[in-house]
Amino acid sequence: MARIVGGVTTSHIPAIGNAMTEGLENTPYWKRFFDGYEPVKRWLEDVKPDIALVVYNDHGLNFFLNNIPTFAIGCADRYDNADEGWGLKTLASFEGDAQFSWHIAESLVEQHFDIATCQEMLVDHGFVIPMALMWRHLPKWPVKVIPFAVNTVQHPIPTARRCYQLGKALRKAIDSYPEDLKVVIFGTGGMSHQLQGERAGLINVDYDLKTMESVISDPEWLARQTTSEIIENAGTEGVEIIMWLVMRGALDDQVKVVHKHYHTPISNTGAGVLVLQNAA
Amino acid sequence: MVWRKHDYDKIPGTYVFDGKHAHSAYNLNKLLFSFNSEENRREFARDKAAYADKYGLTPEQKKALLEDDFLGLLRMGANIYYLAKLCVPRGFTVQHAGAAFQGITPDEFKAKLAQKGEGLIEKLERVGGYWNG
Numbered sequence: 001m002a003r004i005v006g007g008v009t010t011s012h013i014p015a016i017g018n019a020m021t022e023g024l025e026n027t028p029y030w031k032r033f034f035d036g037y038e039p040v041k042r043w044l045e046d047v048k049p050d051i052a053l054v055v056y057n058d059h060g061l062n063f064f065l066n067n068i069p070t071f072a073i074g075c076a077d078r079y080d081n082a083d084e085g086w087g088l089k090t091l092a093s094f095e096g097d098a099q100f101s102w103h104i105a106e107s108l109v110e111q112h113f114d115i116a117t118c119q120e121m122l123v124d125h126g127f128v129i130p131m132a133l134m135w136r137h138l139p140k141w142p143v144k145v146i147p148f149a150v151n152t153v154q155h156p157i158p159t160a161r162r163c164y165q166l167g168k169a170l171r172k173a174i175d176s177y178p179e180d181l182k183v184v185i186f187g188t189g190g191m192s193h194q195l196q197g198e199r200a201g202l203i204n205v206d207y208d209l210k211t212m213e214s215v216i217s218d219p220e221w222l223a224r225q226t227t228s229e230i231i232e233n234a235g236t237e238g239v240e241i242i243m244w245l246v247m248r249g250a251l252d253d254q255v256k257v258v259h260k261h262y263h264t265p266i267s268n269t270g271a272g273v274l275v276l277q278n279a280a
Numbered sequence: 281m282v283w284r285k286h287d288y289d290k291i292p293g294t295y296v297f298d299g300k301h302a303h304s305a306y307n308l309n310k311l312l313f314s315f316n317s318e319e320n321r322r323e324f325a326r327d328k329a330a331y332a333d334k335y336g337l338t339p340e341q342k343k344a345l346l347e348d349d350f351l352g353l354l355r356m357g358a359n360i361y362y363l364a365k366l367c368v369p370r371g372f373t374v375q376h377a378g379a380a381f382q383g384i385t386p387d388e389f390k391a392k393l394a395q396k397g398e399g400l401i402e403k404l405e406r407v408g409g410y411w412n413g
Contacts, residue, residue, distance in 0.1 A: 015374075030326040036411055059361040064313050065302055067353030085315040085365030153361060155298035196360035198351075199379035201389060203396040209407050228287035236294055237360070261411045262404060268374055 002100070002177035005047040005184055006258065006277040007247040008040060009215065010127040012056060012188045014086050015267035018074060018113055021089045036261035036273055037133055043258055043275050045180055046126040049184035051075075051097060051142045053104075053132075056126035057062035057152040060084065062118070068154045073108075074123075074147035075101040082122045092255060097144040104146065108172035112195045113166055123128065123147050130188045143184075148155045152189065152240050157227060163242045164223040167249020174250065187247030189240025191262075192233070193269040194210060201268060202235040206280045208262065219248045238270075247276075254279040259273055284391045293381075297359050305357025308345075311335035312362035321369055348372075 016033075017048075019025065025034040061084040063069070081093045093244055101117075108115050128148055148170075151157050158166075167252050174183050191211060194202040211234070214221040258275035264270060283300040295301060302309070312333065314320040344352035345366075347400060352369040360377075366383040367377050379389035404410040 032413065035413055037409060058311055060359070060365070061316060065306065065359075066307055083316055083318060085317075085321070086368045143347075153297065153359065154302060154394065155296055185317065194294070195364075195374050195378065196381065197295050197353055198381055199291070200293075200381045201392055205396060205400065205403060213407065224286065228291075231288050231294065231296060232291055238297060257409065259411060260409050262400075264397050264400060268378060268393060270396075 002053035002174050002181040003182055004053075004171065004177060004278070005049055006043070006275060007185045007187060007251050007277075009244050009247060009272060010130045010133060011190060011266065011269055011271040012126045013193070013267055013269050014088055014125045014129070017071065017088045017125055017129045017132065017270075018117070019201060020136060023075045026110060030266070033263040033266050033271055035176060036263060039259045039261075040273060040275055041137070044184070047182065047184070049143055050129070051100065051146060051183045051185060052182055053146040053148055053174075054127050054186045054188065055129060055148045055150060055243045056130070056186075057240060057243065058063040058141050058149050059124055059126060059131070061124035063149070065154060067152050069111065069149070070151050070158050072099055072116040072118055072121075072149040074121040074145075075095045075105060075117045076119050076121060077124045079121055079125070079127075079147055081128045086125050088125055091132060092141065094123065094131070094141055094145045097146065098131075100179070100181070100273045101146050103177050104170065104173040104252075108166075109201055111169040111172060113169050121147055126188060130186050130226055150243050150246065153241065155227070157225045157239065158242065159227060160225050160230065160245055161223045161240045164219055164245040167246040170176065170246065171250040185247045185250050189243045190234065190238055191270040191272045192235050192238040192263060193242060194235030195225065195237050195268060197236070199235070202238075202266055203237075203270050204222040204233055205264060205270060207233040208264070208272060211244075212260065212272050212274065215244050216255065216260075216276065217242040228276070251262060252280060253274055255271050295354050301357040302359070303357075305341070305359075307336045308341045308353070308357060309359050309362050310357060311337065311345075312365050315365035315369065350377050354381070
């Protein structure tokens, strides 16, 4: 049977992608941020996942405003990155696992999460930057991927609680897949940042640190917050943090912290990294 | 016909991209979305006004677009991620845009961001359990 080996959280902002392309990892501005990923890379090397299910939001590459699904899953054998107008280097394509994706889609719908399925899906920086953070040192991507898109761009976006519940349904979907596969779930995005308006530049370290502890041991704290409350505290783009709850919902109620890292500012953002494993 | 009110409407300096903002700016966002294509970016650079007309922008939207009035575009409903497709290829980072929204210089904006990291290690130590090299 498929099983979850753990969950990872990470920011996915484009500035990280540019820093990697330009080889700035060891410069004073970036070093502490990137060094904090080395334990994550070592953990991934230990657990050797077969599949990375990446929860992210599309920022206007695959989806335009004519058609914005609240939740969408890639159901293809291959996913391409592409020019999204931000000057980012286009990364190598990713191998999918269509059968596993369709199993998850069916299981989620049976559990009343009516997810959109995508047989073609361009993956943007929200997806590829986490992949590059973990595995750019390897000649090819060592895992198959399942892109899992959550709308955090066009309001109304799903509530934090809905994302947490979705994670729990995702757990059942993964646990019920008959093939022996090790799955890692990435909850990407955040932490606090606001790119837009006179309030641009908001970074709320105290709220971010509370969120980190909540995701570890008290997901209810974040799950009960309204979208307005999260925007007020984490900024309009910081609402991406709801995607961490999808990852968290897929783990046991009790988790073990393998790694916890926070740095700010990176570009306009507070950046949090967690590696969590089921406690049992 | 009324737009629903939200708690987030009261947050100052914030334009949540909901139906109200997206509805009247559909063509504007469609234009910005088109900048995913290098060919379209070049076409825009050749004749910005003609490009605005091709997408059916209103006179106000067109004026803001031609003047790089980022705050104006945002207030008229441009989505920030789509707006970035206008800014970044022409050398404006999100920090430039943030500075423009606040009417300060990019260096001043970056200095404000840097302040957010002050005292970070002490805060992390108070919470405990954080990696620190």
